[in-house]
Amino acid sequence: MTDTVCGDLISYDNHILSRHSSADTARSLVCNDCWNGLFARGNFRDIWENLGFFSSSPKARLYTYTSTWNQIEQSSQGGCNWCTLLVSTAKSDKRYNYPHDEDAFFRSFTQTFTVSFKPPSYDGKALVGAQLICVRVGDYELISFPLYTSPDDPCADEVLARDRIYRMKSTETCRLALEHLSHCINDHSACPKPSQVRPLPTRVIDCTDPERPRLYITGGNVNGSYVALSYVWGESQPHKTTQNNLDAYTREIPTDLLPQTSRDAIWATKAFGEKYLWIDALCIIQDSKVDKRQEISKIPAIFSNAAFTIIAARSSKVSDGFLQDCPPPSIPIRPLPFPCKGDPTRFGTMYVEQNSLGGFDDNGDVHDPVNKRAWCLEERLLSTHAFAYTSTTLRFYCPMTRISINDAVRELHDLPTHRLNIEWMPAPEEEHFDPKEETAFDYNRRTTLWDNIIHNYTGRTVTQVEDKLIALAGVASRFSTRWKKGKYMAGLWLDNFQHDLLWHVADGNQLPRLESFRAPSWSWAAVDSQVEATKLQPFDPPLYELDKHVVQLESDILPFGGVTAASLEMRVRLLKAEWRNDGLYAYQPQVTGSNKSENESKIYYAWRDTIEVCHGNVWLLPVAWSTRSLDLWGLVVVPGEKPREYRRVGCFRDFPKWISKSNVLELRLEPITFI
Numbered sequence: 001m002t003d004t005v006c007g008d009l010i011s012y013d014n015h016i017l018s019r020h021s022s023a024d025t026a027r028s029l030v031c032n033d034c035w036n037g038l039f040a041r042g043n044f045r046d047i048w049e050n051l052g053f054f055s056s057s058p059k060a061r062l063y064t065y066t067s068t069w070n071q072i073e074q075s076s077q078g079g080c081n082w083c084t085l086l087v088s089t090a091k092s093d094k095r096y097n098y099p100h101d102e103d104a105f106f107r108s109f110t111q112t113f114t115v116s117f118k119p120p121s122y123d124g125k126a127l128v129g130a131q132l133i134c135v136r137v138g139d140y141e142l143i144s145f146p147l148y149t150s151p152d153d154p155c156a157d158e159v160l161a162r163d164r165i166y167r168m169k170s171t172e173t174c175r176l177a178l179e180h181l182s183h184c185i186n187d188h189s190a191c192p193k194p195s196q197v198r199p200l201p202t203r204v205i206d207c208t209d210p211e212r213p214r215l216y217i218t219g220g221n222v223n224g225s226y227v228a229l230s231y232v233w234g235e236s237q238p239h240k241t242t243q244n245n246l247d248a249y250t251r252e253i254p255t256d257l258l259p260q261t262s263r264d265a266i267w268a269t270k271a272f273g274e275k276y277l278w279i280d281a282l283c284i285i286q287d288s289k290v291d292k293r294q295e296i297s298k299i300p301a302i303f304s305n306a307a308f309t310i311i312a313a314r315s316s317k318v319s320d321g322f323l324q325d326c327p328p329p330s331i332p333i334r335p336l337p338f339p340c341k342g343d344p345t346r347f348g349t350m351y352v353e354q355n356s357l358g359g360f361d362d363n364g365d366v367h368d369p370v371n372k373r374a375w376c377l378e379e380r381l382l383s384t385h386a387f388a389y390t391s392t393t394l395r396f397y398c399p400m401t402r403i404s405i406n407d408a409v410r411e412l413h414d415l416p417t418h419r420l421n422i423e424w425m426p427a428p429e430e431e432h433f434d435p436k437e438e439t440a441f442d443y444n445r446r447t448t449l450w451d452n453i454i455h456n457y458t459g460r461t462v463t464q465v466e467d468k469l470i471a472l473a474g475v476a477s478r479f480s481t482r483w484k485k486g487k488y489m490a491g492l493w494l495d496n497f498q499h500d501l502l503w504h505v506a507d508g509n510q511l512p513r514l515e516s517f518r519a520p521s522w523s524w525a526a527v528d529s530q531v532e533a534t535k536l537q538p539f540d541p542p543l544y545e546l547d548k549h550v551v552q553l554e555s556d557i558l559p560f561g562g563v564t565a566a567s568l569e570m571r572v573r574l575l576k577a578e579w580r581n582d583g584l585y586a587y588q589p590q591v592t593g594s595n596k597s598e599n600e601s602k603i604y605y606a607w608r609d610t611i612e613v614c615h616g617n618v619w620l621l622p623v624a625w626s627t628r629s630l631d632l633w634g635l636v637v638v639p640g641e642k643p644r645e646y647r648r649v650g651c652f653r654d655f656p657k658w659i660s661k662s663n664v665l666e667l668r669l670e671p672i673t674f675i
Helices: 023-027 032-036 041-048 069-077 081-092 101-107 171-187 246-251 260-271 289-296 299-305 356-367 374-382 440-458 473-483 494-501 593-599 661-666
Strands: 063-068 110-118 121-123 126-129 132-137 140-148 203-206 214-217 226-230 276-278 308-311 333-339 347-353 386-389 394-398 401-404 545-553 563-572 575-580 583-587 600-602 605-608 616-625 632-639 645-654 670-674
Touching: 023 333, 023 347, 032 069, 041 063, 041 110, 041 333, 063 069, 069 081, 069 101, 081 140, 081 333, 126 171, 126 401, 171 260, 171 394, 214 246, 226 260, 226 299, 226 374, 260 276, 260 308, 289 299, 299 374, 299 473, 308 374, 374 440, 374 473, 440 473, 440 494, 494 616, 583 645, 616 645, 616 661
Parallel strands: 226 276, 226 308, 308 386, 645 670
Antiparallel strands: 063 110, 110 132, 121 126, 132 140, 140 347, 203 214, 203 276, 333 347, 386 394, 394 401, 545 563, 563 670, 575 583, 575 616, 583 600, 605 645, 616 632, 632 645
16 A cells, blocks of 8 residues: 555545546436436536525526436436435435335325535635535425545546545655644634743653654753643553653653554654654653642643644554554445536546535544543643544544544534534633623523533543542633633532532433542532533522532642542522432422322422432422523432431422422521532
8 A cells, every 4th residue: 555645545445436537437327317417517517606505696506307206216226326315315314204115106296306506615715614415305405415526536626525534654644634733823813823932741752763762851841842642541551651660761662562552643743743742651650649640730731732632532442553544434425427617528526425414524523432531521622733533534623623634524513512612712812701791691601611511521431430520620720711710619610609500410321329439419520420501591599508618629739630528518498309209299398297298299300310219208409490491490419427418319400380489588598518
């Protein structure tokens, strides 16, 4: 195999046809009806040169034709790629009421098909969204699929997107990746620019000679450029840096002792033109608690100051490596004829990925091992720029975009949850957030941002139970800086406390309760399940009073890290309730004695925190009454071991007719210790 990335990148790239398609080759891709209809030169050029996407613009052009599903199925069986694309999409799209075999009669009904193209999307000069081919059947949009072609195809000057790069261990791949980094630095005004003075971490790996790397101890007093590695350990690393081998590693780190991911990272660092590399297993003294704490406290600076982060996204363990060639896509790819402009005998080949809105790219990201590990989320969010070696291709990440390199783009997504566009620091023209001038918009922006982080983070795993809060400490620290947040208490923010208290675990996602203390019961860090947030309005007043909070940190140099104890001194209103097999039932406050079943009400939503059965008497602790949705939110608590001590076991939301807000406010405030 040659060290190339374009055209015939690797041998299994067999869906790319001849680079100089003849009319006969192009015609063989579709049936006669399609060749003389949609792909007839005049029809095709008319809609291609007037990209409409069902626009009302007078310049927009749509191509409309009629057929039946029976006719399309027959053409598909005869080898027509266009008809196959239509019928296979219709059959697989559960939203579309396709007439299946038992409805053969209805398949003979005439359908109206309308075809158009959507123009590409750009971020300044950079292509970020491929052209799309779009089809409506009647009023229903059946497909909206991205198009691409090879770089030396006759239609390459018109079809702008390219195939994914599959060759990972390639200096040319690295060169193309660096073009995206350069574009971001030069053209993204909202993205932070590299600092002119960037201190190297305490220790880095000198990759000048990839065959003989060595540990370089800077002491934190040397400036320079370096790369950081984000990866999944997945197994023990017997040759990590310890107090015993530290001196020897400063002379040379034997590469035959290193796992494949570390060796790949050293090769990539050199290929990217960088000298220094930071890997936690080698740059932190792993058998020193003092060094671990000191270096973990520097994680935000280590990843944010790096020239970029290499993310070994595809590797489930450190011995896997990440520079193997990527496999071809498993989704259907349909080659279609493209009548080129000018010469009437000139045809190219465009390719349609049969996966709407680039879903294949999204799914590939979601299922990569790096997206299942808690530490890797922090490293991703703290990195201003990153190159992710995914299971499908190499991608570039920055605060503004997430894109496959070499114009292997599909569809641009605007949503921050797709791009992880985290607003850690303000744009150059924006002032730091001032809580005293808070608006509802700013409140919702920062609250939703934190909620999304916690939801994503708690869906990941940590190998060491005690790392639950530590592995998010860097993110919390940066979040506090960006939004000028106040006190951080075991994963919750004091200035948004009533909202943060109301996390819950969705039904069916509960896991066993921890046997040892990791966080107080009122913190999401006390459970191993993925949690979700409530949606309160910014100024719904709390139904409790917080008098005192006590949080004992595991280490003073990690103010956003682990805790050894935490409690709240509160005055709250408590309502009797009972958790049964069929749900949570509340009793009206005035009810006593044996008639309580006549004055009980089932709570609309009730979520347990853990899988343990908690039948019997519990207490409802009202937290907030939503003024917008008129619902009551609160916690489910049980008595602790000491008098007036309570711990959390669940969360509830109700639309109560059995009690009003004024009735709740009339209840007596009782002092409790919430542990």
